[in-house]
Amino acid sequence: MKIFFSFATNTCTDCPPAMENTRTDTFLITGGCGYFGHRLASSLHGKGARVVLFDTVPPTKEVSEDFVFVQGDIRDYAQVERAVAGVDCVFHIASYGMSGREQLNRHLIEAVNVQGTQNILKACVEQRVSRLIYTSTFNVVFGGQVIENGDESLPYLPLHLHPDHYSRTKSLAEMAVLKANGTALQGGPGVLRTCALRPAGIYGPGEQRHLPRIVGYIEKGIFRFVYGDPSSLVEFVHVDNLVSAHELAAEALTLEKQHRSAGQAYFISDGRPVNNFEFFRPLVEGLGYPFPTLRLPVSLIYFFAFLTEMIHHLVGPFYNFQPLLTRTEVYKTGVTHYFSMAKAKAELGYEPQEQNLDEAVQWFRCRGHGKKSHSSTLGRFLLNILIVAAFAAIALSFLPVVGS
Template sequence: MNAGSAAHVYFITGGGGYFGFRLACTLHKESSERILLFDARPPSEALPEGVEFVQGDVRDYAQVEKALRGAACVFHIASYGMSGREQLNKKLIEEVNIQGTENVLQACLALGVPRLVYTSTFNVVFGGQEIRNGDETLPYLPLHLHPDHYSRTKSLAEMKVLKANGSPLAGEHAGVLQTCSLRPAGIYGPGEQRHLPRIVGYIERGLFKFVYGDPNSLVEFVHVDNLVSAHVLAAEALTEKRQNCAAGQAYFISDGRPINNFEFFRPLVEGLGYSFPKLRLPISLIYFFAFITEMVHSVVGRVYNFQPLLTRTEVYKTGVTHYFNMDKARAELGYTPREYDLKEVVEWFKSRGHGRKPANSPTKKLILDVVLFAVIVALVLSFLPVVGQ
């Protein structure tokens, strides 16, 4: 299609990913306008009629500008480094999250795109400290306190997006750029490909033998369809019809039901036919293990880019209480999260052949238990003072 033929009203960076594609499908159902997905990789599912895909890299300004021409609203979802070994690739994280966001903003201003909804993260204010019922008045976590590159760069990118709100549009287009930012909790839903398959893999390999942290610690999650709803509402709240009420604002988005991280996943574990672990370890022990794992990865990562069992950021995100008040999103966006559970997620995995298989042989089980015991003993001993010191 030629750039000047018909406006791509909705432009979604990261549109090849799970959430971006789900957002596109919802917009397609609710609107007759064209939708353009922009990503380095195409979606894993077939595109609905009226939804188009352009392969491109947000790090390349020329590609962004060419693809974005004709857009009326941008959902900037593309990011890198959210979890696992991705968190350890500083260079790529900075290029995608900071440079990519700068490119999108520059293209919006140059092409006269009036609306931009940015997908941020809780982590712009959270760095391992306890937060109960926090709201948008919380200051950004000082950049040097972020223990991972993803959170630091997402914080910088959000600052740039909100600062750009009200910037004049170039050329013949009147008006200014209206921007807002959504800060979602951890996303879940059937078909989610970033976190859930990794968790299920650990369960199936017999690595989910313990939980950690205070059993009363609380975190939050957001179902993909609730997050889609929040993005659609945010885009509408950047229009004159809604008095541009979201312009320059940030919003926490979740299901609104704080829960212990491990209890949240209990239905998944048991639904796939596995036993929920009874052993509980101190979070300090697991954090130290994650630190050692990251140090090993920094040495051998270029030769063997293994997947860490956990990173330090993942330890505190799953084991330290942090949840947020959504009164602002409810009042200004009209966001009302629906209630979901993990039943559909369990069924999705079962339909793809996952679930408890015949038990391991006694010998294999004994070896796994011995290895786990040895790791725990080694970690405990590492905390003990050296004799004579």
């Protein structure tokens, strides 16, 4: 484990202006050097908090000179215990297997999401940390079924119904975190108070997981079709709204707020259900590309994703390719599921600010993206036909031959 008490000599340009020091708490952020972790750290620091970043890799962006970076792995309890020592509150956002080929690495997903969370809980109790906020996911209740304006009374999706290991392990981890609420801290007095936030898909300028993958598909000419019912609705959450929700949840765990969020889970989004592909239309067109007009059924894309996963299972040990889509990604983007923010608003004071993709479009354009397509309408039409034919051929090849 390495500790750097001064990782940079100046503050990053993304950080908010410094504010009067009104809070002296020390916050540990697991996965703190990732996109969301960095934004949360910058916001906390701007409000006067002390911040410890715990991650397997150093920050890729410049951070404040008084941040503490602890290099370590949540799968190693000794490293977790040393990182947690002396902090007042833990934001546990580190996870693995959210999207793409990561979703197919079952062993690592289990080790990080389940065992890693157990390590965090144990360290909080032994190091007398009284507050823990866990970053969960919509997926703990969603597995491809239609959900309209769901709330926190929905039961967990039965573990065997999850189409991917990430969602299953996030459910297990969230259950463990909420069950740990009220656990006596070692040496007493005091107890550990926990809560969980279930965010929608995160977006914002500089997001490095979903948006670059989509832009890559656009620029390679792969984004030639959409799928699912055009009336299907999903949700997203801007990174700044998610930061706000985490700060409010941490505050709601304090005595001053009567520990009102203790033992609770909250759905977090922008609160504006939208068709998945319409949400990304400003990004596609903002970069100068035509928006696809070809629409395919979810069932066909899901079957294609299933076959892709099977192929990856066979060849993955030799060639770990990036699947175009996984089954979970098809469900998450093509099947209606959105949730009420009523509980988060009432108990946390959460008020999402209206956001859009304009900043993200500018972020990509400033980095050389946005080349216009010069292909003809006829050319695009013929390519669309070829794509549909390819999907159909793959599907038909797996159907039983009549008379065989």
